[in-house]
Amino acid sequence: MPTPETDLLQSWHANAQSWIAAIRTGSIESRQQVTDQAILLAVLGRQPERVLDLGCGEGWLLRALAERGIKAVGVDGDPTLVKAARAAGTSPVHLASYQALAEATVDIGNNYELICANFALLHQDIIPLLCALHALLIPGGALAIQTLHPWTAACGNYQDGWRQETFAGFQGQWQPMPWYMRTLSSWLNALDMADFRLVSLQEPQHPQSAVPQSLLMVFQTR
Numbered sequence: 691m692p693t694p695e696t697d698l699l700q701s702w703h704a705n706a707q708s709w710i711a712a713i714r715t716g717s718i719e720s721r722q723q724v725t726d727q728a729i730l731l732a733v734l735g736r737q738p739e740r741v742l743d744l745g746c747g748e749g750w751l752l753r754a755l756a757e758r759g760i761k762a763v764g765v766d767g768d769p770t771l772v773k774a775a776r777a778a779g780t781s782p783v784h785l786a787s788y789q790a791l792a793e794a795t796v797d798i799g800n801n802y803e804l805i806c807a808n809f810a811l812l813h814q815d816i817i818p819l820l821c822a823l824h825a826l827l828i829p830g831g832a833l834a835i836q837t838l839h840p841w842t843a844a845c846g847n848y849q850d851g852w853r854q855e856t857f858a859g860f861q862g863q864w865q866p867m868p869w870y871m872r873t874l875s876s877w878l879n880a881l882d883m884a885d886f887r888l889v890s891l892q893e894p895q896h897p898q899s900a901v902p903q904s905l906l907m908v909f910q911t912r
């Protein structure tokens with residue numbers, strides 16, 4: 691029986707090739723101008739030796755980290771994206787769904803100093819996954835999450851709930867993606883329930899834009 695969660699991952703199976711093209715042609719302006727650099731600096735700023743990139747997609751962040759001497763490991767639930775990430779870089783990339791990670795039925799290594807999730811936490815029930823990620827980190831390890839800024843993404847309806855991304859304005863063929871909009875307090879409460887404490891919060895901005903381009907939070911294990 692399809693659920694928004696299964697439809698979400700299925701949309702990535704359908705959109706994988708279009709996504710690879712969008713990222714590799716640099717066609718998403720907010721990424722080029724603001725958010726790619728924001729997540730990269732957030733990770734580099736903590737000087738980790740070993741990083742897990744959760745929902746790594748086609749692997750641009752793995753490559754950027756590897757170029758800077760950081761041992762990065764990727765995991766994603768879409769086989770086409772995993773294949774593309776493996777082919778374009780040197781980092782190990784695991785194929786696994788968030789459900790498998792939450793249930794700990796796959797081995798993707800542990801003792802990570804930092805886990806990053808760049809626009810990759812899109813489903814509703816994130817707490818089991820967050821608890822599983824906690825167990826993959828060293829004591830005091832960090833979790834960096836970049837996501838759509840809830841105040842701009844809310845479109846006048848500032849409450850938790852499923853929304854639909856239609857990818858209007860993107861080149862190519864796209865299947866609409868269900869995603870779960872989360873208010874700021876909902877993010878912080880979910881992370882708190884998984885035993886993470888907030889250590890930094892940024893709202894990366896472009897000087898010519900009146901609204902933030904993302905919300906970038908770094909948490910540490912308690």
Ligand SMILES: C[S@@+](CC[C@H](N)C(=O)[O-])C[C@H]1O[C@@H](n2cnc3c(N)ncnc32)[C@H](O)[C@@H]1O
Pocket residue numbers: 698699702713744745746747748749750751765766767768771786787788789807808809810811812813
């Ligand atoms: C918006 S893309 C971001 C990709 C990458 N982090 C980046 O910055 O380009 C979201 C990613 O999350 C992955 N993803 C979404 N839901 C997933 C799930 N349930 N299990 C595993 N991966 C999932 C998708 O396959 C996709 O690669």
